[in-house]
Amino acid sequence: MLIRRLSTRTFLAGLFGLMLLLSACGSVSGGSGPSSTLTAGQVLQKALTTMQHLKTVHLDLSLTENLQMQSQETATPSSQSSSLPGNLAISIQGSGDEVFPDQASAQLKVSVPGLGSNLQLNEILQDGKVYIQNKQGQWYVLEQSSLSGSSSFLGAVNSDQYTRLLALAQKAQLTDHGDQTLHGQSLRHISVTFGRDALKELLTSFEQLPSGLSQSDIQRIAQATTLRQAGLDLWIDEQNFYVHEMNLKMNIDLDANKLLQSTATTGNSGMSGVLGIQVNATVDYSQFNQPFTIKAPTNATPTDNPQTIFQQ
Structure with missing residues (x-):
């Protein structure tokens, strides 16, 4: 299970896997008000339907997370325990x-304290198998079911995670900025302000749970998090209703005590306090429904242990 036998390093890895699920702007000019008779809510509904029925899509992602441990004085020191670092980026x-x-398929450059700096990662998902290329260029192949959320970075460029935000947005406060120019194209700009319950709704909305997470894990994460502020900016074309860009900004608090309290090894984890998390994620969509093929490498080495891939 994701939260069992947590050391500082595995806690951060698991947290990073979670944030990939949430992580759901270019230069903008102009703003002439709505040019169509559709309301912002109607545009969102059409965009949700369109994005749910895509056949293919390309994504470009920029994600930053700043983590700050608050109330570290509440941690109980122990010779067998370790507390989280004060600040992480x-x-x-x-x-x-x-x-x-x-x-x-995904090509990513990742910087995660405790896991590595400027990691170059290539991954491919096909036929229930995940292919991962390490920094030496060697490909490995694993069953998708054997990977936890913290072992695979494909979730960062999984459009389904971000499409869920569109569904939540329909119940949130909307601000319609009308038509604006983004990357040389006139698009409808809509801002979304989420309520405090949006994060819990997102976490509990999965019909199929992310690999490595049980329903009890999801419930515990939801109970341990407090959404302080969350906003989403969307740029949508009103011809095909594709989302061309979304920008998510979110501040949440994660209570380590609540997250760990029901695990079998809570007493040995030595971690407590509240972790403040600031997320800024921008996703650009393009090449909608254009034909392309994802090919798996033929020389991949089978393994059932993800750690062997990055220990090379």
Whole structure:
């Protein structure tokens, strides 16, 4: 299970896997008000339907997370325990292609304290298998079911995670900025302000749980998090209703005590306090429904242990 036998390093890895699920702007000019008779809510509904029925899409991602441990004085020191570092900065830059419903590829540059700096990662998902290329260029192949959320970075460029935000947005406060120019194209700009319950709704909305997470894990994460502020900016074309860009900004608090209290080894974890998390994720979509093929490498080495890939 994701939260069992947590050391500082595995806690951060698991947290990073979670944030990939949430992580759901270019230069903008102008603003002439709505040019169509559709309301912002109607545009969102059409965009949700369109994005849910894509056959293929390309994504470019920029994600930054700043983590700050608050109330560290509440941690109980122990010779067998370790507390979380005071401040951490996580970043992902990358791109990916998806062929729905079950093929994807991603090329990412990742910086995660405790896991590595400027890691170059290539991953491919095909036929229920995940192919991962390490820094030496060697490809490995694993069953998708054997990977936890913290072992695979494909979630960062999984459009389904971000499409869920569109569904939540329909119940949130909307601000319609009308038509604006983004990357040389006139698009409808809509801002979304989420309520405090949006994060819990997102976490509990999965019909199929992310690999490595049980329903009890999801419930515990939801109970341990407090959403302080969350906003989403969307740029949508009103011809095909594609989302061309979304920018998510979110501040949440993660209570380590609540997250760990029901695990079998809580007493040995030595971690407590509240972790403040600031997320800024920008996703650019392009090449909608254009034909392309994702090819798996033929020389991949089979393994059932993800750690062997990155220990090379």
